[in-house]
Amino acid sequence: MSSRELSSAELHLWNIVENNPDKIAKMSIVKLSQFAHVSTATIVRTMQKMGYSGYTSYRESLKLKSNSSSSFSVLNDADDKIRSVITKNEIEMNTTLHNLSYSTLEDSISMTKQAKLVYIFARGLSESIANEMMVKLQLTGKYCEFHSDPNIIKTIAKKIKPDSLVIFITLNGETEELVAAAKILNKNDIPILTFSTNSNGSISHYSTLSFIGYQSKTNYFPEYEVRSRLPLQIMTRIFSDAYSVRTNFYKSK
Structure with missing residues (x-):
């Protein structure tokens, strides 16, 4: 959203936080409320907008920006609307990286190494991400299959053995056939690794390990379910590359 679309109180707040980044980074929401003379509700509403x-x-x-030495020259030339598009992606990337759990990464690598077979299930726009992961795992010598057909997913889920691993790549964690498959797998004690942006998604309740990325609420295609898959791309690529390193595939090259 452009700052031009903020209310007068919200614009007042936004100007203050943009002009005082060092101070704001150290303030609680209550302190900022007192400093800017606005309500905490106004602060939350402004940030969401x-x-x-x-x-x-x-x-x-x-904090992430202050620790980064890189700057994006494109932001200097862009207008407010384009700048917000660029910043949205920067925020999704930085926050997703910030929220990554090292222990989850290492445990997921160990779980994948132990599995004789790896199955990847994904639907819709997440399919291209799943296909990339499948190819990378296959290149390391891991037997891996990717399925996107809902009927095949539900059928295969009933036949998968405990020495396998199933990876779900799902933005909201609520895709019906994926949740149904996860429920079956969980009941049969099959290890499940999930990549999602919704920590409260139904599929997370059945998962052994979960990578949860940050997704902005802004959707530039509001009439369609085509939200950003950037967080999923970041997490799956880190996992695949880290797996290559831990299995010495990268070193051997």
């Missing part, structure tokens, strides 16, 4: 999940998300982005 500007593409953040809330004030905490905005503060984290400030």
